[in-house]
Amino acid sequence: MRRYNFLLSSLIVFSIVLSIIPAVRPVAAQDLVPTDSIAGGSSAFVFRQSAKKPQAHLEKGYTYSNEGAARGSASGRSNAQIVAAAKQRRAAAAAARKKAMIAAANKKLALSNTLAKKGENALDADQTDAAIKFFRDSLAQNPKNIRASNGLSEALTNKGTETAGPTNSSAAIPLFTEAVKYDKGNAEAMAKLAAVYDANGDQANAIVYYEKATVADPSMSSLNARLGLAYLQKGEIAKAQACSTKLNASGADTVDSRMLAGLIALKQNQNDAALTAFDRVIQMDPNNADAQYYRGQAYDRLDRRDDMIASYKKALDIDPGYSPASYDLGVAYYNDGDYNDAASAYQQTVKYDPSNSDAHANLASTYRQQEKYADANAEYKIAAEKKRDGDLYSEWGYCLGKTNEWDKSAERLITASEILPAAINSSNVSWAYYNYAMSYPTADANAKANFELSRTFAEKAVQQDPKLDAAYLNLGSTQNKLGNFEAAVTALKVALNLHSNWVIAANQLGLGYRGLNDLTNAVAMFQQVTNLDSNYTYGLFNLGEAYNASGNKKEAKKVQDRLKRLDPRMANMLNDVFNGKQVIDDAKNKIENKVPKVPKVPKLPRPF
Numbered sequence: 001m002r003r004y005n006f007l008l009s010s011l012i013v014f015s016i017v018l019s020i021i022p023a024v025r026p027v028a029a030q031d032l033v034p035t036d037s038i039a040g041g042s043s044a045f046v047f048r049q050s051a052k053k054p055q056a057h058l059e060k061g062y063t064y065s066n067e068g069a070a071r072g073s074a075s076g077r078s079n080a081q082i083v084a085a086a087k088q089r090r091a092a093a094a095a096a097r098k099k100a101m102i103a104a105a106n107k108k109l110a111l112s113n114t115l116a117k118k119g120e121n122a123l124d125a126d127q128t129d130a131a132i133k134f135f136r137d138s139l140a141q142n143p144k145n146i147r148a149s150n151g152l153s154e155a156l157t158n159k160g161t162e163t164a165g166p167t168n169s170s171a172a173i174p175l176f177t178e179a180v181k182y183d184k185g186n187a188e189a190m191a192k193l194a195a196v197y198d199a200n201g202d203q204a205n206a207i208v209y210y211e212k213a214t215v216a217d218p219s220m221s222s223l224n225a226r227l228g229l230a231y232l233q234k235g236e237i238a239k240a241q242a243c244s245t246k247l248n249a250s251g252a253d254t255v256d257s258r259m260l261a262g263l264i265a266l267k268q269n270q271n272d273a274a275l276t277a278f279d280r281v282i283q284m285d286p287n288n289a290d291a292q293y294y295r296g297q298a299y300d301r302l303d304r305r306d307d308m309i310a311s312y313k314k315a316l317d318i319d320p321g322y323s324p325a326s327y328d329l330g331v332a333y334y335n336d337g338d339y340n341d342a343a344s345a346y347q348q349t350v351k352y353d354p355s356n357s358d359a360h361a362n363l364a365s366t367y368r369q370q371e372k373y374a375d376a377n378a379e380y381k382i383a384a385e386k387k388r389d390g391d392l393y394s395e396w397g398y399c400l401g402k403t404n405e406w407d408k409s410a411e412r413l414i415t416a417s418e419i420l421p422a423a424i425n426s427s428n429v430s431w432a433y434y435n436y437a438m439s440y441p442t443a444d445a446n447a448k449a450n451f452e453l454s455r456t457f458a459e460k461a462v463q464q465d466p467k468l469d470a471a472y473l474n475l476g477s478t479q480n481k482l483g484n485f486e487a488a489v490t491a492l493k494v495a496l497n498l499h500s501n502w503v504i505a506a507n508q509l510g511l512g513y514r515g516l517n518d519l520t521n522a523v524a525m526f527q528q529v530t531n532l533d534s535n536y537t538y539g540l541f542n543l544g545e546a547y548n549a550s551g552n553k554k555e556a557k558k559v560q561d562r563l564k565r566l567d568p569r570m571a572n573m574l575n576d577v578f579n580g581k582q583v584i585d586d587a588k589n590k591i592e593n594k595v596p597k598v599p600k601v602p603k604l605p606r607p608f
Contacts, residue, residue, distance in 0.1 A: 043434045043454075043477050044470040044504065045398055046424045048391055055331045055362050057300065086188050093150045112142035119151045128162070131155040153183030160192060168199035180212075187217035195226065203230045221246065225256030232263050240264055255285045262294060271298045289318040293325045300332070308332060316348070323353035330362060339369045357387040368395060373402040390420035397432060406436035410453075423465030430458035430474040437481065454478040462491075469498040473505050480508060485515035503532050507539060514542075519550040537567045544574050553578075 047053070119134030135152035138145055160175035176193035179186055194209035210227035214220055228243030241264055247257045262277030275298045281291035296311035309332060315325035330345030346363035349356060364379035380396035397413035400406075410432040417425035430453075437450035455478045461471035476492035479485070492509040496502060510525030526543035530536055544559035556578065564571035 043431045043474045045401070045428055045431045046468075046470045047398075048394060048420070048422065048424050053391075054335045055365070057297070057328045057331050089150075089186070089188075090154075093147070093154075108141050109145075112138045112145045112148065115141065116145060116148040116151060119148065119155070123151060123155055123158075128155055128158050132159065149182045153179045153181075153186045153189065156182070157186060157189045157192065160189065164192065164196055168196045170196060170200045172196050180209075185216050187213045187220055190216060191220060191223055194223075194230075198226060198230055203233045206230045207234075221250040222252045222254055222257070224250075225252065225254055225260050228260045229256065229263070232260070232267065237264065237267055255281055255288065258284065259288075259290060259294075262291070266294060266298055269301065271301045274298045287318050289315040289322045289325070292318065293322065293328075296325065296328065300328075305332070305336075320348070321352035323349045323356065323359070326352075327356070327359055327362075330359070330366070334362065334366055334369075339366050342366045343370065355386070357383045357385070361387055361389070361392050364392075364399075365395060368399055371402075373399045377403060377405075388419065390416045390425065393419065394425060394428060397428065401432060401435060404439065406432055406439055410436060421464075423461045423468045423471060426457050426461035426464060427468060427471040427474055430454045430456075430461060430471070430478065433457065434474060434478055434481075448482070451478050451481050455482065458491075462494075467498060469495050469502070469505075472498065473502075473508065476505070476512065477508050480511050480515060483515070485512045488512040489516070501532055503529055503536065503539075506532070507542070510542060510546075514546060519546055522546045523550060535566060537563060537570055540566070541570055541574055545577055548578050 115134050115138035119131045119138060122128075122131035122134055132152065132155045135148045135155060138148035139152065142148070156175050156179035160172040160179060163169060163175055164172035173193065173196055176189045176196065179189035180193065183189070190209045190213035194206045194213060197203075197209065198206035207227060207230045210223050210230060214223050214227070224243040224246045228240040228247070231237075231240040231243065240260065244257070244260050244264060247260070258277055258281045262274045262281065265271070265274035265277055275295060278291040278295045278298070281288050285291070292311050292315035296308045296315065299305075299308035299311055309329065312325045312329040312332070315322050316329070326345045326348040330342045330349060333339070333342035333345055343363065343366045346359050346366060349359040350363060353359065360379045361383035364376045364383060367373070367376035367379060376399045377396065380392060380399065383392060384396070393412045393416035397409045397411075397416060400409035400412060410429060413425065413429045413432050417429055433450045433454035437447045437454060440447040440450070455475065458471055458475035458478055461468060462475060465471065472491045472495035476488045476490075476495060479488035479491060489509060489512040492505050492512055495505040496509065499505065506525055506529045510522050510529060513519075513522035513525060523543065523546045526539055526546055529539040530543055533539065540559055540563045544556045544563065547553075547556035547559060560571050560574050560578070563574060
């Protein structure tokens with residue numbers, strides 16, 4: 001426990017505030033946190049909005065997961081329209097080959113055609129790489145060889161399909177792009193290129209190639225579903241609706257067309273219609289995690305919490321790695337105050353989506369609510385690698401204070417004040433430096449240096465916002481520690497005018513009066529403190545000491561008797577003060593025993 005002296009008194013006075021009395025807050029949006037378990041409530045930290053500010057769900061109606069694109073045409077020729085178009089194109093190519101063979105009049109053209117024929121044979125034998133080489137060699141002999149151009153386009157399409165794989169790898173983009181270059185009518189390559197762009201989040205290029213594919217081959221009307229979904233991702237609702245209308249007119253009825261209808265309804269806040277559409281998706285595809293997830297969003301809007309939770313859980317049962325569902329599940333649990341389940345949901349999110357800085361930040365806030373401050377600090381650190389946000393750094397600074405890392409706490413809170421130059425953030429920097437100073441012995445030069453920094457930021461805070469109560473408290477507490485008692489009294493009176501019946505400020509004001517040796521006002525303030533909280537042992541200790549210093553031994557003894565029922569150890573310390581067994585050694589700035597051979601009294605905490 002820490003020791004201190006009042007400089008002007010030969011007797012010990014100390015206090016530590018363990019709680020505050022609820023009062024009307026001057027700024028309803030703020031959430032002031034007394035530092036009772038950090039440094040005795042001598043200073044205050046303020047969350048800019050709220051310590052329990054609700055977390056936000058993912059944006060509704062926009063975040064279609066693109067899994068349909070990943071499972072779509074680029075992974076194989078499962079689409080009946082694409083297969084039919086490919087057969088028709090091959091038949092036309094065969095006819096063109098016969099015509100080209102007849103027209104081959106010279107040796108070079110003949111060689112080109114011979115190589116093209118070898119390419120076709122390799123293609124038929126599924127020897128894609130060999131086919132590509134033969135077709136390229138053929139075109140080297142005759143760049144106008146349509147037979148070789150079309151064959152190379154088909155071979156590149158096959159190679160692109162293989163490279164894209166089930167996840168629609170972006171490595172396939174150059175292959176499909178070249179396939180389209182050699183056959184500008186290759187709707188199959190266009191459709192697959194669009195799907196790859198779509199799956200990799202490039203909706204602009206996805207739209208370009210979906211549109212080109214439907215123009216090149218109008219029979220691919222089902223592509224309007226993916227085109228509409230891509231428009232929806234970009235927020236172009238009218239164009240998405242036009243695609244849905246085309247689908248209905250063509251009679252197309254697929255998972256994607258139903259999903260598109262549901263997402264359009266969700267975006268337009270037609271939540272019941274959206275639920276109906278997503279239910280139709282599930283009828284066609286019972287293991288569709290997207291549909292379950294968006295059902296959850298619709299239920300959320302309809303305030304059907306239990307159904308929302310159930311839908312998110314079903315999405316995760318289907319696909320444990322479906323991070324949007326686990327993320328929104330975490331948000332729902334957090335906002336309900338269910339921090340254990342929220343932590344589990346966010347842990348699942350960052351497991352499968354480790355680059356999600358918002359999930360790391362939300363997990364950090366959840367750990368903060370669970371008072372797992374070391375874990376919170378680790379998550380804030382990860383989130384800050386990609387997310388530069390004032391509230392994040394503010395929360396991080398608070399949690400670093402909770403782990404007594406005051407130097408780091410001050411650094412993070414300074415960053416918060418740089419991102420958002422607000423009085424609250426300046427006041428919080430003052431809070432960190434105050435408590436950093438308190439981590440040193442009173443006489444240590446580091447203590448004074450940090451108290452002075454605390455004062456500087458507190459003064460800045462009251463200039464930024466003359467109505468911020470926490471800033472005046474922090475300023476007054478710091479002035480007390482620096483021995484500037486008149487300035488402390490002035491600041492603390494303002495704090496109490498802004499926030500009446502505030503134990504933490506009343507106690508500090510009492511200490512300010514005591515520092516000025518104004519015992520009348522000191523007694524009055526400590527009486528107010530103990531009236532507000534009759535079990536406040538440190539307030540009773542201060543009151544007893546002040547009575548004794550004023551010569552009112554009778555009242556001092558009454559206070560000591562009250563204190564004895566709450567904390568016998570502190571009552572004995574107060575008795576030692578009465579009897580002069582403890583004095584302040586100004587030179588050493590610590591408590592010394594006045595009477596020899598008296599058993600050593602435990603070190604006392606410095607007052608706050």
